[in-house]
Amino acid sequence: MKSWPKIEGAVADYVDANWLREPPLRRRLREETAKMPGAGMQISAHQGQQIGLLARMIGARRAVEVGTFTGYSSLCIAEALPANGKLWCCDVSADWTNVARRYWKEAGLDGRIELTLGPAQDTLDWLLAQGLTEQLDLAFIDADKENYDTYYERCLKLVRPGGLILVDNVLWGGSVADPGDTDTDTQAIRALNAKLKSDKRVDLVLLAVGDGMTCALKR
Numbered sequence: 131m132k133s134w135p136k137i138e139g140a141v142a143d144y145v146d147a148n149w150l151r152e153p154p155l156r157r158r159l160r161e162e163t164a165k166m167p168g169a170g171m172q173i174s175a176h177q178g179q180q181i182g183l184l185a186r187m188i189g190a191r192r193a194v195e196v197g198t199f200t201g202y203s204s205l206c207i208a209e210a211l212p213a214n215g216k217l218w219c220c221d222v223s224a225d226w227t228n229v230a231r232r233y234w235k236e237a238g239l240d241g242r243i244e245l246t247l248g249p250a251q252d253t254l255d256w257l258l259a260q261g262l263t264e265q266l267d268l269a270f271i272d273a274d275k276e277n278y279d280t281y282y283e284r285c286l287k288l289v290r291p292g293g294l295i296l297v298d299n300v301l302w303g304g305s306v307a308d309p310g311d312t313d314t315d316t317q318a319i320r321a322l323n324a325k326l327k328s329d330k331r332v333d334l335v336l337l338a339v340g341d342g343m344t345c346a347l348k349r
């Protein structure tokens with residue numbers, strides 16, 4: 131069990147040199163975001179590449195993203211969808227998502243993306259009310275951690291059997307394994323991790339990328 135690779139220093143450079151395929155537009159978004167407060171919220175380039183590949187693997191056409199920020203993960207997902215695909219994005223910040231909107235337009239992907247500003251729970255309920263139960267192929271959850279379980283349950287309804295739910299930051303910098311850490315966010319992530327371990331509605335794997343990403347395939 132204790133065999134996860136530690137990728138840092140020269141090994142990280144080697145990994146970047148041999149596996150990373152970050153298009154110039156995404157690199158530019160990363161550089162612009164790096165100057166902003168909250169930059170650390172952005173997913174890594176490798177993670178974005180992984181999400182895009184997973185979306186292609188399942189032939190995703192319709193997806194939802196919970197937590198868009200400046201748009202990096204949404205670009206990765208939207209690019210992986212076919213021209214008639216659709217990505218619904220949820221966020222509460224007009225400032226951050228205005229950056230995302232700029233990049234969606236420049237990438238020519240704005241026609242595939244619909245952003246709703248407001249609490250993600252409301253947006254997910256709205257999608258369900260639109261008759262999209264089991265109509266989506268992919269959900270990526272990366273917003274406020276205390277609502278992770280709420281988002282998971284709603285996304286599980288939205289995603290079709292054979293669809294994927296990806297949940298970011300499930301290791302939370304390692305704090306989930308520290309019993310002394312009783313922070314609300316840590317507890318929420320820990321509770322969802324424990325619940326998914328025996329959730330018979332999905333097949334489960336941890337992708338050890340970034341801050342840890344749960345990959346749950348709906349049965």
Ligand SMILES: C[S@@+](CC[C@H](N)C(=O)[O-])C[C@H]1O[C@@H](n2cnc3c(N)ncnc32)[C@H](O)[C@@H]1O
Binds near residue numbers: 226
């Ligand atoms: C970790 S960031 C998302 C990073 C993004 N996936 C990326 O690739 O750059 C989390 C985002 O969730 C948003 N957020 C926080 N609380 C929210 C809520 N209740 N509903 C919707 N979005 C929320 C924040 O505004 C922030 O942009």
